[in-house]
Amino acid sequence: MKTALKIKISLYFLGLILLSTCSLMAQQATCACKQDLNFLVKKIKKSSAYKNDFRGAKEVFDQKLSPIASKATSQMPLFDCYLVLVETMQLINDRHSIVYGNAKFDAEMLKDEDKLAAFKETALFKMYPNFSGDLERLQNNLSKKAVEEIEGVYHAGRSLEVGVVKDNLSEDYTMIVLRSQLPLWKEGEQLGILKLNGQNRALAVIGSYATKTPVPITTGFKNGEFMSLNLKKDTAQISYWRSAFADNTYHFEQLSPEVSYIKAGDFSGFYPVLGEAEKFYEELKGKAIADNLIVDLRNNGGGGDRNSDILFEILENQKNDMQLFVLVNQNTGSNAEQFAIRLKKAKAATILGDRTKGAIAYELKGDISILPSNFFKVYLSSKRHREYLSYEGVGVKPDLYLDYSKDWLKQTQNLIQERMK
Template structure:
C-alpha cells in the first residue's frame, strides 16, 4: 500500500521504552492507576514486538512510547521530540497509486462509515481508506494541502480500531507522530477536527478561532456583557494584561448577564485565575454567568471552571473540555527527562488532584451542548436574551 524511507538506526527504540517505563512508574498517575506488573510486562512485550516488525520505526518510535504512557489517564504527561534538525518529512510513507485511485477507494466503500474524504479547517484534505495492515485498519492520505512538504499521497494519519473508538497516529505539521484516542461522532474524528465532507454543513462555523486579544471586554447592550479569559498563564506579561482587564471588569460588571468565554484557555496558574473568581463571587448576587467552553480548555482553566460551577450562578455551554485537571507539574516546573537513545523529552507529572480524577481525559461536560453549524456566541445570546 505504501513505501517508506528511514534514518540509519544507531539506537534502539526498545531501550527508550525501558527507560520511559521505569521513569513513568515514579509519577503519581502510574502509581495510582498502573498496579499490575503482569499487565505492564504484557504491554511492554507487545510494543517491542510491534517495534521489531515496523519497517518505519524511525518515524513511529514516538508513537509506541506514547502508547505506553497512554496506559493511564493523565493528559499532562508527554513524550516528544524537540529536535528541530531531524527531518521527519523524509520518513513519510506514500500511497502507491494515483490520486484518482485514492479518491475512488475512499468514496466507493459506501457501507463503511469511516472511509471517505475528510478536511481539517481548510488546511488539509485527505482520503481515508480501509487497509489490510497488521498495525492499523484505516489510513488517511493527502489529497490537497496548503503546505509543500505535505504533497498528494503522503500519509497524514492512521486509525486502529480499539473497541468502540480508535487509536490514531496523527502526523503533525512537522510530520512527527502524535497518538490520539478518537471516535467518529457525527462525521468528525472527535476530539480532533477532521470532518467528513458529507457532514461539512454540521461544522460550518469555526468555533475554535477567536478574533482579537487574549483578554477582552465588550458591552453587548441590554445588560449583557462579554468577557474573554483566553489564558491563565503566569508570565509577567500575561499577568499584567489579565489584571488590566480585571480593573475594567470591576468598573463594568455591576449588574446583568455575563458571557465568560473560556475557549482555548489551556491553563496557567491560580495567580492569574483566582482574582477573577474572587471578583465574580463578590458580584454573584448582581450577575448571572454563562460560560462557553471547548476541548482546548485545560488544566488550571478546568480548575477555574469547576470552582465557578460550585460558587457562581452559572450555566456552561459548548463541548467537553480537554480533561487535563487531575494531574499537573506542581508549583515548580522540572526539567524534562531525556531518553538515552533518541533524545526524546519525557515530561512527567508530580502533583495529583484526586477530586478531579473522574474528569481526566473525559473532560467536563457542558450544561448545554452547542452545534458547530453556527457561531457559539450567537447561540448563547439567543438563549439568554
C-alpha cells in the same frame, strides 16, 4: 563550493544523526526501539499518574504493557517505534504527560534554504511512510464519503489536503497527504494515524504541519471536522464551537442590557500573556456587569492559578443573584477546566457546550528526558490535583450540550432569555 556557513549547517545536522542510535537505511529511518521503550517504561513507573493508577497493582500494568512491548524490536522503522511509545504512554491516565519528537528544527528555519535542505536529510524528515497505492483513485473514493463518516477528504486551510482511510488490518485510520503547499510535506506521505477512543474522539499520532515533529493529539470529531487538528471536510462550514471575537485573547462585550460577555482565551501564568490578562482584569473591575454573565472558555488550553485566580476573585465578588453561564468545548483544558468546576461550585454556574479535554488533574513541572535513541523526548507531569482525578481523561460534562450547527453564543443567549421569562 560550499560556504563556511553551509558546511557548518551540514555538520550540525549530520551530528544529530551520528549521535543518535537511529539510522537511515535505504531511505527508511529506523531506530533501536526496545532500548527507548525500556527507558520510557522506567520513567513512567516513577510518575505520579502511574503511582495513582497502579498503586498495589503493578502486575496489571505489566500485563497491559506486554502486547505493546512485543511489537518493539532492536531495529524498527521510526514511525512504528513512535506508535509503540505513544501506545505505552496511553497506559497511564494522564493527558499532560507526552512523548514526542526531539526536534532540532523550527518554523523559522524554513526561511533558510540551506538549513531546510540539511533537515531533509535527517531521520526526522524521512520517518513517515509513503502511500504505495493509486493516490488519484484514493482521493476519488474518499471524496464520495458522507460528512458524518470518519473516512473522507479533509482540508487544513488552503495548504494541506488529507485523506483519512480505514486501515483494513486494524481499527485505526491512516492519514495520507493528498495535496500539499507546505514545504515539509509532499503528496503520498503518511501524515499519521487516528485511533478512535469513543465519544466522538480520537488520538491522532501525527507529524506537525509546520515542523514535521511527531506528536500525539487528542481531538474531537463532529460534522466532518477534527477540532484539534484544524481539519474539516467542508472549508465553507462555520465552526460554531470556536470561541467568539477571534482576534482577541481577552474581551468584554455588553451583548444586551441583560447580558454581559467575558472571553478568557488563555490562563497562561507567564508574560507577555499574563500582562495582557492583568490589564484586561483591571479594566474589568470598572465594568458594570449585567445580571446574566457569559464566560467564554472555549479553546482555552489552560495555564495557571496565577492568571485565573484574578478572574475568579472578580467573579466571586459579583452580586449573589448574578446568573453565570460558562461556555466550554473539547479544546478547553487543564486550568480552564478546573476554573469551570470552581465557578460551578462557587457561583452555581451553568456549563454549556461540549465535554472538555480531560487534561485536568496533573501539572507539568519540567521533567523532560531524551530517550536513548536521541530521537524522542518524554515529558512527564510531577504534580497531582486529587480533587480533579475523576475528570482526567474524561473531561467536564456540560449541563447542556450545544448544537454544532448553530451559533453557540446565540444559543446561550436564547437560553438566558428563556430563563428570564
